[in-house]
Amino acid sequence: MSDLLDDDLEFRGGTLQLSTEVVSPDTSGQNQNNPNQSESITNQPKANVNPSVLSGADSLSSSSSSFADARESRANGATAETSEPAQPVYPRYDIPFDKENIKDFFTYRRGVVENAIQECITGLLFPEDGEYLGSWLLTEITLWDNEKERIVLLTSRLVMTIKYDFIAMKQLEFKKTYLDDLDTIVIGELVYPPSSLVPERNLRGVRLMWNKGEPVPMKTVWNPFSQDVPFITFASHPVFWHKEGELEDKATYDMEVFAQKLQRAIETMPSSACCIHHSPIVIQSYVGLTSILHNKASMGFFKVRGKFSF
Template structure:
């Protein structure tokens, strides 16, 4: 009686058969999807997306200590945001990407009238340097994926560095047999695979050759941010917001006209990339515990 029932038209339906048929179709779909995934992986494009900051030990960051970040932000607010008429909109700990593609840890304080970026020493607990940008000067905010120029060899160097690092780790751990995905160890060019935000105040004018190629120039008319490495490792949403570049963008949208925002790839003009790769892979722009020393 449980296997057969009358429907509204009085016909008998065998649900056991229907169940078996559905299960069979589901199994076939899964197998087909797995085959599609394998085919896609084997014919992947030459630029492989990489997991942001997968090679870093986030627990070695001094900023991984919540109370330390809160103290640092309070110190910066008390020292730099002292204008009672300039309301503080929000504070974050983000990654600033320089003109030379080097990643640097920065405290960001957004007020009603200005943007303050701070290099803060999380070891000695002091402000090292800061920069104040008047929001009235900002004419464009570009939001998009960080990309290299088409002629840059930086993606190839990134791919080689990631592949070599993965190969060494597997060899040391003697786990070659456990690798089932060939993409775990390969030397294909690697994209940045990160979204970012760039504030510009150059009124549409190109950056001069002298400014662009002077590593000591302080007159760069734009600043680029992306999320802090800790963003990808924090579990709670409230914790992630402190390190989230998109949360910073949302706060900017509350106080700046909609017309200044545009969606566009953020070109990082790094053509050779060797110096930036060494700097970024060793997190030299972040305060960390590095073996027996910290800097």
């Protein structure tokens, strides 16, 4: 029954477009007050006020020092004007599900995720796949804005996304995405177009893209069963918000940790031309009735549902 409910139909419309318009900040007043600062102000990076509708990218960086977890950066900004030590401050997240509901998830049970990941590593990874770098249980957000529970394995050559049955404890299907094929990675808040009726998620994610800047073909956009979507989007798994312990204890469910290690893997590949963007990720959903029902009922996750489990 889970396989039948994974694919939901929804009428969607929209236009994918890229914008590169940039606007320089107004520093004329500052230059008049302090002429000695004119040269340093002129060299400041420009800001993009019209992020790409496809990727939401408005800034480009491939430096490891440029990556900053939003939880840490906001904490540093909040304490910059005080002498108190910095404390971790979370962004404005909408925590998925509640403490009682999360206990129905099979992945909340002790040892289930660890055993599943070990099985996938043993059965699916081979020496030619490169050096093993890490494994996670994350939420995949599809082109149609449906949330799916996925095991993610990262090596020095690829990202493997695995659909796993946590009830029967077996692999169902998997997909390999090679790092050499990636041309863009976007890390930031998940947002919807201005004209969308879908409520904001208030959640961060990471998107891996290999479309070389081209819009998604219409035959793919309008086909909910298409396997040719040139990007994949991940967010933290719901268990992350409810599992007890420090951030290190919840790293298996944390998208931020995956994004950090993915960026480092890209930067250590001399042949990679992939660009790292830190900006909002646009989800092209305008009405989203089907996806809202799908995600609210957590149909993409294996859990106990009354007298049934699927």
